[in-house]
Amino acid sequence: MFIRVHPWLNSILCPAANCKTLRRLGSDVLISKMTNALIALSAVLLAWPMFRGDQGLTGVAAGRLPEALELRWTFKTGQPIKSSAAIAERRVFIGSDDSNLYALSADTGKQLWSFKAGESIEAPPLVLDGTVFVGSVDNNLYALGAATGALKWKYQTGDKILGAANWFRVGESQRILVGSYDYKLHCVDAATGKPVWTYETGNYINGAPAVGDGKIVFGGCDGKLHVLDAATGKELSSVEAGAYIPGSAAIASNRAYVGHYGNEVICLDLAGTNILWRSKQTNAAFFASPAVTEKQVIIGARDKKLHCLDRATGTQLWTFATQGDVDSSPVVVGDKVVFGSGDGRLYLVSLATGKKLWSYDLGKELTASPAVADGLVIIGCEDGALYAFGPKRSP
Numbered sequence: 001m002f003i004r005v006h007p008w009l010n011s012i013l014c015p016a017a018n019c020k021t022l023r024r025l026g027s028d029v030l031i032s033k034m035t036n037a038l039i040a041l042s043a044v045l046l047a048w049p050m051f052r053g054d055q056g057l058t059g060v061a062a063g064r065l066p067e068a069l070e071l072r073w074t075f076k077t078g079q080p081i082k083s084s085a086a087i088a089e090r091r092v093f094i095g096s097d098d099s100n101l102y103a104l105s106a107d108t109g110k111q112l113w114s115f116k117a118g119e120s121i122e123a124p125p126l127v128l129d130g131t132v133f134v135g136s137v138d139n140n141l142y143a144l145g146a147a148t149g150a151l152k153w154k155y156q157t158g159d160k161i162l163g164a165a166n167w168f169r170v171g172e173s174q175r176i177l178v179g180s181y182d183y184k185l186h187c188v189d190a191a192t193g194k195p196v197w198t199y200e201t202g203n204y205i206n207g208a209p210a211v212g213d214g215k216i217v218f219g220g221c222d223g224k225l226h227v228l229d230a231a232t233g234k235e236l237s238s239v240e241a242g243a244y245i246p247g248s249a250a251i252a253s254n255r256a257y258v259g260h261y262g263n264e265v266i267c268l269d270l271a272g273t274n275i276l277w278r279s280k281q282t283n284a285a286f287f288a289s290p291a292v293t294e295k296q297v298i299i300g301a302r303d304k305k306l307h308c309l310d311r312a313t314g315t316q317l318w319t320f321a322t323q324g325d326v327d328s329s330p331v332v333v334g335d336k337v338v339f340g341s342g343d344g345r346l347y348l349v350s351l352a353t354g355k356k357l358w359s360y361d362l363g364k365e366l367t368a369s370p371a372v373a374d375g376l377v378i379i380g381c382e383d384g385a386l387y388a389f390g391p392k393r394s395p
Helices: 007-013 019-024 027-045
Strands: 069-076 086-088 091-095 100-105 111-116 126-128 131-135 140-145 151-156 166-170 173-179 184-189 195-200 210-212 215-219 224-229 235-240 250-252 255-259 265-269 274-279 296-300 305-310 316-321 331-333 336-340 345-350 356-361 371-373 376-380 385-391
Touching: 069 356, 086 126, 086 371, 091 131, 091 376, 091 385, 100 131, 126 166, 126 173, 131 173, 140 173, 166 210, 210 250, 224 255, 224 265, 265 296, 331 371
Parallel strands: none
Antiparallel strands: 069 385, 086 091, 091 100, 100 111, 126 131, 131 140, 140 151, 166 173, 173 184, 184 195, 210 215, 215 224, 224 235, 250 255, 255 265, 265 274, 296 305, 305 316, 331 336, 336 345, 345 356, 371 376, 376 385
């Protein structure tokens, strides 16, 4: 597996690149530092702690995937799964329409614990510093101990929560963000669940808020893309998208990318708060959230296709056709893209060309998005099962 290693970790793992560092460190200290670094690296690799993988909701995973996967394990819940999984601390967390949040072993799929909410859990969970934050159709945002599932607190909104929570830091405090069908984006203290601020829009908020450069970006059924100051919740701008925004935006390099029901993908400049481009390559709505790389924007649509656009211009680079609507949000892993389709298949395609590399027929509609960490691809299905795929094992 090839990965991009953060410079601080590379300097520890490869001290020979810095002779002064090597001479300065004794062998025991060096071994200790390398061991700690490897532990840290392992934790980073086996982590997809939230919807779309990071606070910017970019949908890009570390590592690489082979050109074919095999089924490693399955876990059956009592109802369809629309939630997307989070992966952290060698655990998988997933919500189900049976009203439970489940914690499973990432290695085996064995259930570790479950938590029963008042109604179904469609929202993807967020794992942060040993706590799982997840919203429910019962209007509540729950904070649970990641190790045990014990309830720490719950925060009630005025209507159901379908989108994932996100987070940011102010000083020493961590804040949790979540949108609700009560038309509001809620900001609460991560430790206590006490409200910090709310921001009211003109309609339902279905997706998750993206966070980047001290700003929050999200859309909703009011047809606007809202940009807020994270610390205060004050509006910086509110831009007309032209139609409902059911999915989540992705933030990269002070720009936001999102699709909407008006059959367009748009790119918003967060500095000038003006729309840089609109890409209308189809006559079908976008419900999925985009994945954003250095050069591409990849998003599924209800024309049964996955679309790849040039990030700078919005020009279409390629499409990949399936037999069902693509509401599942794609994940980029190295030189490949993995996503589900309404035709019941999980697909792996080339990032460069859109060529099909592999698929697996699960038999029922896939609306959930994959979670990817350390070579595992995990996705829930309308048949009520969670599926984990990995590289093929040697005979």
